[in-house]
Amino acid sequence: MTLSFTEAVDGATVPLRMSSQAPCKACSGTGDKNGSPRVCPTCVGTGQVSRGTGGGFSLTDPCVDCKGRGLIAQDPCDVCKGSGRAKSSRTMQVRIPAGVSDGQRIRLRGKGAPGERGGPAGDLYVVVHVGSHPVFGRKDDNLTVTVPVTFVEAALGGEVKVPTLGGPAVTLKLPAGTPNGRTMRARGKGAVRKDGSRGDLLVTVEVVVPKDLGAEARDALETYRKATVGENPRDELFQAAKGA
Helix, strand or coil: CEECHHHHHHCEEEEEEEEEEEECCCCCCCCECCCCCEECCCCCCCCEEEEEEECCEEEEEECCCCCCCCEECCCECCCCCCCCEEEEEEEEEEEECCCCCCCCEEEECCCCCCCHHHCCCCCEEEECEECCCCCCEEECCEEEEEEEEEHHHHHHCEEEEECCCCCCCEEEEECCCCCCCCEEEECCCCCECCCCCECCEEEEEEEECCCCCCHHHHHHHHHHHHHCCCCCCCHHHHHHHHHC
């Protein structure tokens, strides 16, 4: 089953169409047109036969004549050809819990194919595939987002509004001198955990360099460059390279 990013985080109830083997409706699962199969003479109705292996040991195998059913159709059903089983399709509403991850397998007890000869139904395993989101990513129970900020905001600090998944925006305080790539945390804004609590939203800062500058902004940056003459952030890089 493929879910959207938001459905995987918040949980969803989705329709699922399943095809499986079930008792044949035409013969009520007997395999016989008249509903009166006879007992298999090979296994005497047990559906199993024993064979010796030597040394006093024996193994039990399904009966090949009745295929383990214990019954043989006297007049085989035209629909199931005497097997008593036919393909059946049904649609069910499946609840996918909040916080599922891509590739996770969910077990739904008793939602599989009906058992042989009135036996209980098996289980249904749903493998979840999660689509991507244009803004948010996910890391375990935490959501991730990259937020662009200006050079001025990174250098001088300020408050930055950050979007959340399906909720109102949050405001984070950006400290002065925030470097590019720094990650901050908005607590409780992530994916739902198994205990019902939420993970965090990890916000990574991306300093945006403007492509075009107006005359006033260019003059301001020229003034800044003159004020920081002699400061070279690459000095430590070259010193480390020489000492290696």
